[in-house]
Amino acid sequence: MCLCAIAANPPGVPFVVSVGTETLPDAPLQLDLDARCLATPGAFDALVGTMNDYPALAFVSPLIVTADGKVMGGADRRGSRHNYVRRDSHPSQLVWMRRNRPGEGSARGEIAVPPNWGLRQPAAVFVLLGEGGETIQGAESDVTVIVEQSIPEPDHSAGHRNIFEFVRTLVRDGQTVKFWAMDGQAKPEYAGALQRMGVEVLSGALRPDLTQWLRQHRGSIGRVLVCRPDVADFYLERIRAACHAPLIYYGHDLHFVRMRMQAGVAEDRRLASAADAMERLERSIWQRADIALYPTAEEVEIVHSLCPDAVARQVQIFCFDDFPPREAMPAGTEVLFVAGFGHAPNVDAAVWFAAEVFPLIVAECPDARLVIAGSAPPPEVVALASATIAVRSWLSEAELTEAYAAARVAVVPLRFGAGLKLKAVEALRNGVPLVTSPVGAQGLPDLDDVAVVAETHAQLAAAVTDTLSLNDADWLARANRQVDYAAARFGRAAMLLSLQAAFEAAEARRG
Known part of the structure; x- marks a missing residue:
């Protein structure tokens, strides 16, 4: 039956089956397979793919289930415990793939694997017939639990990208991360991205109760990072009652500041009242958490001025792995505005810039073209499309890179908002001359040394026109x-140091 399963579900690479041989020295990869274990579709390719992603990996083991689809011990294989790639100090006793020759190249995977260790790959499933079995080795410790509104979708918004990079940075440092999504939505595509990095995702139909789960694992939890005011308000006391780990609050931005600015622009009394209520909520969270983290020094100063007893500090929220220099000015005259349009400040900025600023630019530079790019543009943004304005939605990472490469100017014309803006950081990192409002410049000290910060519609238009007229050398x-x-401020190593300092401060506060 074992050979029949191999024949029915063969790997996508050339292979040889040898019965009873301990080592095949000519084979770069070797699979040791107990005859009671039957391969399922895709199992071999998942193991080979993992070895290819990690050239220095010693071994990889699959997920082994019983004939009724349960993992050893009777647990449901769909549970979060068995849905993510994890480090393993010992290979499976029944099925494991090893490397007979040293691998070449750098790792494409995200997980930091110690020498002589391997990985468990749940995408590779083998069915064990008969009695017997094994347990997964290796206890986890010093775990970081992240509690968020939902599983991050990094192509949707800056906030989601921010959390995704937090996770990626911690995982690359060899830390263990668990992710809890308040809304409970499974989101297989985005959850899968975390699981392939070695993150257990606690969401979906089989998600356990958070309080019970924390009590069960309290001995291994190093800290809990809770994001956003509504999530923190619901969970802080529950988490505090379930475990002694430091409680870290990350607000993304000061919500009440952003809401109050929006109320002023819109002259909306109800929104102003909601901003007051949000301020009261955020103040209470600062006092209930061990530490509060924000993207900018200005926000931290506001926290300390309003609540002197609170512990707050700045944390780096965006990072990149490279900062390639620009080598030539693009030929066109494109003005680029990138935004996630599920966020009200971005919708307001697009509509206002197109109506009040861009006509002044076209009057001076008739060839100018505005590209508005981002996720989920609402009807009022889609309606801006014209002969001189293009609205592009849901760009892939490659398409966004192309958009930055083609742009002569990047604009961030926000009239209200709070916190650091990814669109501004991306323009800096991609080397597209930036023209921004003061709101878009928040959290970027000395930005006016390298970019233009302009406040009124006339000043923004003049700055864009001047930038479009730069010669190649000046551009x-x-x-x-x-x-x-950007390179001096937004490298991954700097993000890791920032997170580590925040964790240490929280632990010192908790005692």
Whole structure:
């Protein structure tokens, strides 16, 4: 039956079956397979793919289930415990793939694997017939639990991208991360991205109760990071009652500040009242958590001024792995505005810029074209499309890179908002000369040394027109000053140091 299963579900690479041989020295990869274990579709390819992603990996083991589809011990294989790639100090006793020759190349996977360790790959499933079995080795410790509104969708918004990079940075450092989604939605595509990084995702139909889960694992939990005011308000006391780990609150931005600015622009009394209520909620969260984290020094100063007893600090929220210099100015005259349109400040900025600022630019530079790019544009943004304005939605990462490469100017014309803006950081990192409002410049000290910060519609228009008229040498000089600015502040190592310092401060506060 074992051979029949191999024949029915063969790997996608050339292979040889050898019965009773301990080592096949000519084979770069070797699978040791107990005859009671039957391969399921895709199992071999999942193991080979993992070894290819990690050239230095010693071994990889699959998920082994019983004939009724349960993992050893009778648990449901769909549970969160068995849905993510995890480090393993010992291979499976029944099925494991090992490397007979040293691998070449750098790892494409995200997980930091110690020497002589391997991985468990749940996408590779083998069915064990008969009695016997094994247990998964290796206890986890010093776990970071992240509690968020939902599983991050990094192509949808800056906030989601921010959380995804937090996770990626911790995982690359070899830390263990668990992710709890308040809304309970499974989101297989986005959950899968975390699971392939080695993150257990606690969401979907089989999600356990958070309080019970924390009590069950309290000895291994190093800290709990809770994001957003509504999530923190619901969970803080529950988490505190379930485990002694430090409680870290991450607000994404000061919600009440953003709401109050929006109320002023819109002259909306109800929104102003909601901003007051949000301020009361955020103040209470600062006092209930061990530490509060925000993207900008200005926000931390506001926290300390309103609540002197609170512990708050700045944390780096965006990072990149490289900062390639610009080598040539693009030929066109595109003005680029990138935004996630599930966020009200971005909708307001697009509509206002198209109506009040861009006509002034076209009057001076008739060839100018505005590209508005981002996720989920609402009807009022879609309606802006014209002969001189293009609205592009749901760009892939490659398409967004192309959009930045083609742009002569990037604009961030926000009239209200709070916190650090990914669109501004991306323009800096991609070397596209930036023109921004003061709101778009929040959290970027000395930005006016490398970019233009302009407040009124006339000032923004003049700054964009001036940038479009730069010659090649001046444009390149400004572009690469921005790249240098970003490289000095938004590397992954800097994000890790920032998170580690925040964790240490929280632990010191908790005692």
